[in-house]
Amino acid sequence: MSLQMERLRELCDQLRLLNLPDQLANLGQMAAKKELGYLEFLEQALRGEALARVERTRAMFTRIAGFPAIKTLDEFDFQFASGVPKPLVQELGSLAFVERSENVVLLGASGVGKTHLAIALGYRATQAGIKTRFITAADLLMTLSTALRQNTLEEAIKRIVRPYRLLIIDEVGYLPMNREQANLLFQVIAKRYEVGSLILTSNLPFGQWEQTFADDANLTAGLLDRLLHHAHVVPISGDSYRLKDKRRAGVIAASSNALLKRKRSHLDTQEEQAA
Numbered sequence: 001m002s003l004q005m006e007r008l009r010e011l012c013d014q015l016r017l018l019n020l021p022d023q024l025a026n027l028g029q030m031a032a033k034k035e036l037g038y039l040e041f042l043e044q045a046l047r048g049e050a051l052a053r054v055e056r057t058r059a060m061f062t063r064i065a066g067f068p069a070i071k072t073l074d075e076f077d078f079q080f081a082s083g084v085p086k087p088l089v090q091e092l093g094s095l096a097f098v099e100r101s102e103n104v105v106l107l108g109a110s111g112v113g114k115t116h117l118a119i120a121l122g123y124r125a126t127q128a129g130i131k132t133r134f135i136t137a138a139d140l141l142m143t144l145s146t147a148l149r150q151n152t153l154e155e156a157i158k159r160i161v162r163p164y165r166l167l168i169i170d171e172v173g174y175l176p177m178n179r180e181q182a183n184l185l186f187q188v189i190a191k192r193y194e195v196g197s198l199i200l201t202s203n204l205p206f207g208q209w210e211q212t213f214a215d216d217a218n219l220t221a222g223l224l225d226r227l228l229h230h231a232h233v234v235p236i237s238g239d240s241y242r243l244k245d246k247r248r249a250g251v252i253a254a255s256s257n258a259l260l261k262r263k264r265s266h267l268d269t270q271e272e273q274a275a
Protein backbone atom coordinates (compact mmCIF):
# COMPACT_ATOMS: atom_id res chain seq x y z
CA MET A 1 0.00 0.00 0.00
CA SER A 2 1.37 3.42 -0.92
CA LEU A 3 2.20 5.90 1.78
CA GLN A 4 -0.50 8.20 0.55
CA MET A 5 -3.07 5.41 0.76
CA GLU A 6 -1.96 4.72 4.32
CA ARG A 7 -2.35 8.37 5.26
CA LEU A 8 -5.79 8.45 3.65
CA ARG A 9 -6.82 5.36 5.57
CA GLU A 10 -5.69 6.94 8.82
CA LEU A 11 -7.62 10.11 8.08
CA CYS A 12 -10.75 8.07 7.25
CA ASP A 13 -10.29 6.28 10.57
CA GLN A 14 -10.03 9.53 12.48
CA LEU A 15 -13.14 10.89 10.78
CA ARG A 16 -14.97 7.58 11.21
CA LEU A 17 -15.48 7.19 7.48
CA LEU A 18 -15.76 3.43 7.62
CA ASN A 19 -16.74 2.72 4.03
CA LEU A 20 -14.35 5.00 2.20
CA PRO A 21 -11.01 3.21 2.80
CA ASP A 22 -12.12 0.13 0.85
CA GLN A 23 -13.46 2.28 -1.97
CA LEU A 24 -10.48 4.59 -2.33
CA ALA A 25 -8.56 2.60 -4.94
CA ASN A 26 -11.66 2.02 -7.09
CA LEU A 27 -12.80 5.60 -6.75
CA GLY A 28 -9.37 6.88 -7.77
CA GLN A 29 -9.34 4.68 -10.88
CA MET A 30 -12.90 5.58 -11.79
CA ALA A 31 -12.22 9.30 -11.37
CA ALA A 32 -9.18 9.06 -13.66
CA LYS A 33 -11.10 7.03 -16.28
CA LYS A 34 -14.08 9.37 -16.32
CA GLU A 35 -11.88 12.44 -15.93
CA LEU A 36 -13.94 13.63 -13.00
CA GLY A 37 -13.31 17.09 -11.59
CA TYR A 38 -12.10 17.40 -7.97
CA LEU A 39 -15.51 18.40 -6.65
CA GLU A 40 -17.31 15.65 -8.58
CA PHE A 41 -14.89 13.11 -7.18
CA LEU A 42 -15.39 14.41 -3.66
CA GLU A 43 -19.16 14.29 -4.07
CA GLN A 44 -19.09 10.67 -5.27
CA ALA A 45 -16.80 9.64 -2.45
CA LEU A 46 -18.95 11.30 0.22
CA ARG A 47 -22.21 10.06 -1.30
CA GLY A 48 -20.93 6.46 -1.16
CA GLU A 49 -19.95 6.97 2.48
CA ALA A 50 -23.35 8.49 3.34
CA LEU A 51 -25.23 5.61 1.68
CA ALA A 52 -23.13 3.03 3.48
CA ARG A 53 -23.81 4.82 6.77
CA VAL A 54 -27.58 4.67 6.17
CA GLU A 55 -27.29 0.94 5.44
CA ARG A 56 -25.27 0.37 8.62
CA THR A 57 -27.82 2.26 10.70
CA ARG A 58 -30.65 0.23 9.19
CA ALA A 59 -28.85 -3.02 9.93
CA MET A 60 -28.08 -1.90 13.49
CA PHE A 61 -31.67 -0.81 14.15
CA THR A 62 -32.94 -4.12 12.77
CA ARG A 63 -30.56 -6.01 15.06
CA ILE A 64 -31.45 -4.10 18.22
CA ALA A 65 -35.18 -4.33 17.47
CA GLY A 66 -35.00 -8.03 18.36
CA PHE A 67 -37.51 -9.27 15.80
CA PRO A 68 -37.98 -13.05 16.06
CA ALA A 69 -37.94 -13.11 12.23
CA ILE A 70 -38.09 -10.51 9.51
CA LYS A 71 -41.56 -10.10 8.01
CA THR A 72 -42.59 -7.50 5.48
CA LEU A 73 -45.83 -5.98 4.27
CA ASP A 74 -44.96 -7.13 0.74
CA GLU A 75 -44.93 -10.75 1.93
CA PHE A 76 -48.33 -10.42 3.54
CA ASP A 77 -51.00 -12.22 1.52
CA PHE A 78 -53.94 -9.83 1.70
CA GLN A 79 -55.92 -12.09 -0.58
CA PHE A 80 -55.86 -14.89 1.97
CA ALA A 81 -56.33 -12.45 4.84
CA SER A 82 -59.55 -10.94 3.54
CA GLY A 83 -60.45 -10.03 7.14
CA VAL A 84 -57.56 -7.56 7.32
CA PRO A 85 -58.51 -3.94 6.63
CA LYS A 86 -55.94 -3.47 3.85
CA PRO A 87 -56.30 0.31 3.33
CA LEU A 88 -55.78 0.90 7.06
CA VAL A 89 -52.71 -1.36 7.16
CA GLN A 90 -51.28 0.36 4.08
CA GLU A 91 -51.85 3.75 5.65
CA LEU A 92 -50.07 2.54 8.81
CA GLY A 93 -47.22 1.48 6.53
CA SER A 94 -46.56 5.17 5.88
CA LEU A 95 -45.43 5.30 9.54
CA ALA A 96 -47.23 8.62 10.05
CA PHE A 97 -48.57 7.12 13.29
CA VAL A 98 -45.02 7.01 14.68
CA GLU A 99 -44.45 10.66 13.81
CA ARG A 100 -47.63 11.48 15.74
CA SER A 101 -46.77 9.15 18.68
CA GLU A 102 -49.97 7.20 18.08
CA ASN A 103 -50.60 3.56 18.92
CA VAL A 104 -51.70 0.56 16.90
CA VAL A 105 -53.63 -2.35 18.37
CA LEU A 106 -53.92 -5.51 16.28
CA LEU A 107 -56.70 -7.76 17.50
CA GLY A 108 -57.64 -11.20 16.23
CA ALA A 109 -57.58 -14.93 16.77
CA SER A 110 -54.47 -17.08 16.65
CA GLY A 111 -52.58 -17.26 13.35
CA VAL A 112 -54.41 -14.48 11.52
CA GLY A 113 -51.21 -12.47 11.03
CA LYS A 114 -51.07 -10.03 13.96
CA THR A 115 -47.40 -10.63 14.74
CA HIS A 116 -46.52 -10.63 11.05
CA LEU A 117 -48.09 -7.19 10.59
CA ALA A 118 -46.57 -5.85 13.82
CA ILE A 119 -43.09 -6.96 12.72
CA ALA A 120 -43.64 -5.68 9.19
CA LEU A 121 -44.50 -2.21 10.50
CA GLY A 122 -41.61 -2.37 12.95
CA TYR A 123 -39.18 -3.50 10.27
CA ARG A 124 -40.30 -0.68 8.00
CA ALA A 125 -39.69 1.70 10.89
CA THR A 126 -36.13 0.42 11.38
CA GLN A 127 -35.48 0.94 7.66
CA ALA A 128 -36.69 4.52 8.04
CA GLY A 129 -34.20 5.10 10.87
CA ILE A 130 -36.75 4.81 13.69
CA LYS A 131 -35.44 3.12 16.81
CA THR A 132 -37.76 0.19 17.44
CA ARG A 133 -38.02 -2.66 19.93
CA PHE A 134 -40.03 -5.87 19.68
CA ILE A 135 -40.80 -7.86 22.81
CA THR A 136 -43.46 -10.34 23.83
CA ALA A 137 -45.67 -9.41 26.77
CA ALA A 138 -44.40 -12.50 28.61
CA ASP A 139 -40.73 -11.52 28.18
CA LEU A 140 -41.42 -7.90 29.08
CA LEU A 141 -43.22 -8.85 32.27
CA MET A 142 -40.59 -11.38 33.26
CA THR A 143 -37.85 -8.77 32.84
CA LEU A 144 -39.78 -6.11 34.73
CA SER A 145 -40.82 -8.47 37.56
CA THR A 146 -37.19 -9.52 38.02
CA ALA A 147 -36.10 -5.89 38.01
CA LEU A 148 -38.78 -5.04 40.58
CA ARG A 149 -37.44 -7.73 42.91
CA GLN A 150 -33.90 -6.47 42.42
CA ASN A 151 -34.92 -2.85 43.03
CA THR A 152 -33.91 -1.89 39.52
CA LEU A 153 -37.33 -1.27 37.97
CA GLU A 154 -36.59 2.34 37.03
CA GLU A 155 -33.44 1.29 35.16
CA ALA A 156 -35.24 -1.56 33.41
CA ILE A 157 -38.02 0.77 32.28
CA LYS A 158 -35.44 3.28 31.08
CA ARG A 159 -33.66 0.55 29.17
CA ILE A 160 -36.63 -1.18 27.57
CA VAL A 161 -39.42 1.32 27.41
CA ARG A 162 -37.95 4.77 26.99
CA PRO A 163 -35.24 4.73 24.31
CA TYR A 164 -37.46 3.52 21.49
CA ARG A 165 -39.73 5.62 19.32
CA LEU A 166 -41.69 2.48 18.53
CA LEU A 167 -42.25 -0.28 21.06
CA ILE A 168 -44.01 -3.48 19.96
CA ILE A 169 -45.55 -5.66 22.64
CA ASP A 170 -46.69 -8.96 21.18
CA GLU A 171 -49.22 -11.43 22.57
CA VAL A 172 -50.95 -9.43 25.28
CA GLY A 173 -53.64 -11.63 26.76
CA TYR A 174 -52.26 -15.10 26.13
CA LEU A 175 -51.32 -15.48 29.78
CA PRO A 176 -53.42 -14.01 32.57
CA MET A 177 -51.44 -11.58 34.73
CA ASN A 178 -51.29 -11.32 38.47
CA ARG A 179 -51.80 -7.92 40.09
CA GLU A 180 -48.08 -7.11 40.09
CA GLN A 181 -47.72 -7.93 36.39
CA ALA A 182 -50.87 -5.98 35.51
CA ASN A 183 -49.44 -2.99 37.39
CA LEU A 184 -46.15 -3.29 35.54
CA LEU A 185 -47.81 -3.34 32.14
CA PHE A 186 -49.92 -0.37 33.19
CA GLN A 187 -46.72 1.52 34.04
CA VAL A 188 -45.26 0.73 30.62
CA ILE A 189 -48.37 2.01 28.82
CA ALA A 190 -48.53 5.08 31.06
CA LYS A 191 -44.85 5.90 30.47
CA ARG A 192 -45.30 5.68 26.71
CA TYR A 193 -48.49 7.72 26.69
CA GLU A 194 -48.14 10.59 24.20
CA VAL A 195 -44.33 10.33 24.14
CA GLY A 196 -43.81 7.33 21.86
CA SER A 197 -45.73 4.83 19.75
CA LEU A 198 -46.80 1.39 20.78
CA ILE A 199 -47.96 -1.54 18.70
CA LEU A 200 -49.82 -4.14 20.72
CA THR A 201 -51.15 -7.46 19.50
CA SER A 202 -53.79 -9.43 21.34
CA ASN A 203 -56.03 -12.40 20.76
CA LEU A 204 -58.62 -10.96 23.14
CA PRO A 205 -61.31 -8.38 22.39
CA PHE A 206 -61.13 -5.37 24.73
CA GLY A 207 -64.19 -6.63 26.62
CA GLN A 208 -62.09 -9.52 27.95
CA TRP A 209 -58.99 -7.56 28.92
CA GLU A 210 -60.13 -7.11 32.49
CA GLN A 211 -59.89 -10.88 33.05
CA THR A 212 -56.31 -10.83 31.82
CA PHE A 213 -55.39 -7.81 33.95
CA ALA A 214 -55.95 -9.54 37.29
CA ASP A 215 -59.69 -8.74 37.19
CA ASP A 216 -58.83 -5.16 38.10
CA ALA A 217 -61.53 -3.04 36.48
CA ASN A 218 -59.99 0.34 37.40
CA LEU A 219 -56.52 -0.55 36.19
CA THR A 220 -57.89 -2.00 32.94
CA ALA A 221 -60.01 1.09 32.32
CA GLY A 222 -57.01 3.38 32.96
CA LEU A 223 -54.79 1.29 30.72
CA LEU A 224 -57.27 1.17 27.85
CA ASP A 225 -57.96 4.88 28.23
CA ARG A 226 -54.29 5.73 27.68
CA LEU A 227 -53.70 3.06 25.06
CA LEU A 228 -56.71 3.96 22.94
CA HIS A 229 -56.68 7.75 23.28
CA HIS A 230 -54.61 8.10 20.09
CA ALA A 231 -54.82 4.64 18.59
CA HIS A 232 -55.62 2.80 15.39
CA VAL A 233 -57.41 -0.42 16.18
CA VAL A 234 -57.01 -3.08 13.50
CA PRO A 235 -59.55 -5.87 13.95
CA ILE A 236 -58.53 -8.98 12.05
CA SER A 237 -61.00 -11.72 11.30
CA GLY A 238 -60.51 -14.89 9.30
CA ASP A 239 -58.77 -18.22 9.41
CA SER A 240 -55.35 -19.07 10.76
CA TYR A 241 -52.64 -18.85 8.11
CA ARG A 242 -50.77 -21.59 9.93
CA LEU A 243 -53.55 -24.04 9.09
CA LYS A 244 -53.93 -22.88 5.50
CA ASP A 245 -52.08 -25.78 3.90
CA LYS A 246 -53.68 -28.33 6.22
CA ARG A 247 -57.08 -26.97 5.25
CA ARG A 248 -56.15 -27.22 1.59
CA ALA A 249 -55.20 -30.83 2.18
CA GLY A 250 -58.58 -31.33 3.86
CA VAL A 251 -57.09 -32.17 7.27
CA ILE A 252 -59.08 -29.43 8.97
CA ALA A 253 -62.49 -28.24 7.90
CA ALA A 254 -62.24 -24.56 7.06
CA SER A 255 -64.72 -22.25 8.69
CA SER A 256 -65.89 -21.38 5.19
CA ASN A 257 -66.68 -25.07 4.68
CA ALA A 258 -68.62 -25.07 7.90
CA LEU A 259 -70.48 -21.98 6.74
CA LEU A 260 -71.26 -23.60 3.40
CA LYS A 261 -72.57 -26.69 5.20
CA ARG A 262 -74.80 -24.52 7.41
CA LYS A 263 -76.12 -22.67 4.34
CA ARG A 264 -76.72 -25.96 2.53
CA SER A 265 -78.67 -27.47 5.43
CA HIS A 266 -80.69 -24.23 5.66
CA LEU A 267 -81.55 -24.55 1.95
CA ASP A 268 -82.43 -28.23 2.42
CA THR A 269 -84.83 -27.32 5.23
CA GLN A 270 -86.40 -24.61 3.07
CA GLU A 271 -86.83 -27.11 0.23
CA GLU A 272 -88.35 -29.70 2.58
CA GLN A 273 -90.77 -27.10 3.94
CA ALA A 274 -91.72 -26.02 0.40
CA ALA A 275 -92.33 -29.65 -0.72
Ligand SMILES: Nc1ncnc2c1ncn2[C@@H]1O[C@H](COP(=O)(O)OP(=O)(O)OP(=O)(O)O)[C@@H](O)[C@H]1O
Pocket: 071, 075, 076, 077, 078, 080, 081, 108, 109, 110, 111, 112, 113, 114, 115, 116, 117, 171, 201, 203, 241, 242
Ligand atom coordinates in the same frame (compact mmCIF):
# COMPACT_ATOMS: atom_id res chain seq x y z
N1 LIG B 1 -51.84 -13.13 5.37
C1 LIG B 1 -50.66 -13.69 5.54
N2 LIG B 1 -49.75 -13.73 4.53
C2 LIG B 1 -48.56 -14.35 4.68
N3 LIG B 1 -48.16 -14.95 5.83
C3 LIG B 1 -49.02 -14.94 6.86
C4 LIG B 1 -50.28 -14.29 6.79
N4 LIG B 1 -50.89 -14.42 7.98
C5 LIG B 1 -50.04 -15.09 8.77
N5 LIG B 1 -48.92 -15.41 8.11
C6 LIG B 1 -47.79 -16.22 8.60
O1 LIG B 1 -48.36 -17.23 9.45
C7 LIG B 1 -47.59 -17.41 10.63
C8 LIG B 1 -48.43 -17.07 11.85
O2 LIG B 1 -48.81 -15.69 11.78
P1 LIG B 1 -48.68 -14.70 13.04
O3 LIG B 1 -47.66 -15.20 14.01
O4 LIG B 1 -48.53 -13.33 12.52
O5 LIG B 1 -50.13 -14.88 13.66
P2 LIG B 1 -50.73 -14.26 14.97
O6 LIG B 1 -52.05 -13.69 14.61
O7 LIG B 1 -49.75 -13.35 15.62
O8 LIG B 1 -50.95 -15.55 15.85
P3 LIG B 1 -50.77 -15.80 17.42
O9 LIG B 1 -51.86 -15.01 18.09
O10 LIG B 1 -50.98 -17.29 17.57
O11 LIG B 1 -49.39 -15.35 17.80
C9 LIG B 1 -46.38 -16.49 10.46
O12 LIG B 1 -45.33 -17.24 9.89
C10 LIG B 1 -46.85 -15.42 9.48
O13 LIG B 1 -45.77 -14.88 8.72
